[in-house]
Amino acid sequence: MPSTAKKKDSRTASRERRREQLIDATIKCISKRGLGGTTMADVAREAGLSQGIVNLHFQTKENLLYQTLQYLADEYDELFRRELDAPSLEPAQILLGLMRLDLRPSVCDRKKLAVWFAYWGEAKAMPTYRKICAQYDNGYDEAMLDLCQQIIEDGGYAGVTAAQVTDALSSMTDGLWLSCLLHPKSWDRHAALASVYSYLKAVFPQHYQSTTP
Amino acid sequence: MPSTAKKKDSRTASRERRREQLIDATIKCISKRGLGGTTMADVAREAGLSQGIVNLHFQTKENLLYQTLQYLADEYDELFRRELDAPSLEPAQILLGLMRLDLRPSVCDRKKLAVWFAYWGEAKAMPTYRKICAQYDNGYDEAMLDLCQQIIEDGGYAGVTAAQVTDALSSMTDGLWLSCLLHPKSWDRHAALASVYSYLKAVFPQHYQSTTP
Amino acid sequence: MPSTAKKKDSRTASRERRREQLIDATIKCISKRGLGGTTMADVAREAGLSQGIVNLHFQTKENLLYQTLQYLADEYDELFRRELDAPSLEPAQILLGLMRLDLRPSVCDRKKLAVWFAYWGEAKAMPTYRKICAQYDNGYDEAMLDLCQQIIEDGGYAGVTAAQVTDALSSMTDGLWLSCLLHPKSWDRHAALASVYSYLKAVFPQHYQSTTP
Amino acid sequence: MPSTAKKKDSRTASRERRREQLIDATIKCISKRGLGGTTMADVAREAGLSQGIVNLHFQTKENLLYQTLQYLADEYDELFRRELDAPSLEPAQILLGLMRLDLRPSVCDRKKLAVWFAYWGEAKAMPTYRKICAQYDNGYDEAMLDLCQQIIEDGGYAGVTAAQVTDALSSMTDGLWLSCLLHPKSWDRHAALASVYSYLKAVFPQHYQSTTP
DNA sequence: AATGAATGAGCTTTCATTCAT
């Protein structure tokens, strides 16, 4: 969302703002009541607006949910790209940055995670959703694969392939998210990061040596 | 379920069988259409029975879903206990066995995973579901924690705690399940196991040395 | 129900007993839950028998309800005839006897009244029910009309017709029944009888003179 | 309902009007089909509106029925109060007015009576209904008790108590209503009033002397 | 004659969607 967007004429600008307002309300609703428990009326009420407003802006419920997922995906993508393109010194630092990103409060946030898992839960049944998820995931895997490759070559590590580490790492973050969702009480951001770091230290000992991540 | 259970009189037995038949149909339906897309009529049709049958045996939809989750949880629990109680030689072997279990075709089965994720997706909204999930998870974590502790002591490993490894491993399997669900095409059971094994080799090098898991 | 009925062979006798048992259960159910809230299953359960039993004996629900109403009507009719045919001395005594009958505990019983009013409540919609009710009522009115006529002639009362008194008296008992049903707490059998008696004393002063009825 | 109420804005006014329209349809349906035979769809159809409309305005069927009963009770209450507060000359005239009221065509109307009796039929099973009925009844009895007391004192009547007359009169009107419901063909408003009047003449001869009521 | 599992029509209720204002 480039800053020029703010210069749109008031009508369009308000349209855009309404959209975000409604998507926001959708996220809150899904997080509170689950996908199945969220009605169009709930979303409208959460946004403090009237019944018909959601259909007015999103036509159908399916589209609202699709756009909401897309919104979250874009938001994450933006953060991911920024992390990746950071003028960071070394691949190992970038990789660690990506791991940190996934556990950052604004990303690893129960409200948003609830939405992701809600979608994933329906993913098998709704190919459209799966497509969005898969498309991004592939991009992330590719980037991580590349970083791991560089680290392995740099460190001359044997016994692991870049694919294995990539798989392991991305699985771990997904799993840690689930854990955050299911055990809100006992979940600890730092412990999670420590687990990830313990793995990095174990496979890439030359690149990760600090005691704390 | 002791073998004597099979000697139930035909009436009771058939009640029990019908229950399983309906739970089975429920799993298939959720897997095909998602939690939200599954109707009582769908389940009845899938089971080849009539409309009212599900309410007759489970009273409400909520209860049907609850019992289905419980059924899956019990099924997994049975396998987990069996693996844990196996007269296996060493903790390291048992731990590997548990990892293998999670990636075994009958466990890591898209149909069942779809159900698990469907529930997890609604977990935030339905405390009842979360309770079932959480209750078992705690048991598993404890068992794994114990195994890791023993391995660490046995190997004199420094730099990792049992909690970190447990967290990492259970997160990894959860994440690999999600991966299996979302990328059915590219998902590879052996690759997944290799990823897990690469981690084990890295953290517990003395205990896991084979090239292949 | 003449005593010879008891000599039927066991099969038939048991059929008859089942019928009464089920009608009894029906009365209890309607009284507890109302006509609308009474299901075939409720009746069977109340009778301590199995689901299908009611259809076996009464074929349809409508018939069960019809037979139950008929049963109550017959029971009342039996009592009414007995009172009417009593070798009572005078019309005034017989008339008072009929009034007493309507307020007798076994007749003016909330359980049974609930059933009568349940039927009356549906009477407009179910002509079959209305027919039963009307048919008996006419008979009673005729008998009372006759008694009142005799009393009026005997006393030389002017200013009231037999029809008016009959109407007033039968309306009063119906109304007192409703009162018994609606105000179980404050309802008092003796007060009710006193009200009726006060009317009799007022219209037929020569025939009813005691202080208490 | 003061005349200013009519100036409500069209939206609110229409809400109120729709409510009455639906209650009206409910009364018609109950009167035609009985409480048990009345479905939400029937009510909607009777009102010439769509399926969901009744739930939209009354949420549940139970509430619709409750509100309908309340509506009828309020309507009667209004008439009763008006009759009671009439600048009538004497208690005897007011009492007669109340009796007339109960037999007035708009009150003693088979359609409405069918509804009252439908509720009374379920009253034992539904405490909520009984409460509404009882609450009003008490008020009416009190008012009548008061009037009778004055008449008795004024006339120096002995042998009857105010309570007895009140009981007798209110029972009579209830019974006459039932009669109106059950015997629509032979029912005669004037005969009914004559019966009531014959009673009044008999107990309070000094106050009621005309040949016709 | 009796049982109780099974059926399926019908009911209440919910909710995405439409539309007059």
Next chain:
DNA sequence: TATGAATGAAAGCTCATTCAT
């Protein structure tokens, strides 16, 4: 644009009735 009353399809659930045992 925005509103919210209205719609009607579809869902969950109940229950009279049937039928194999």
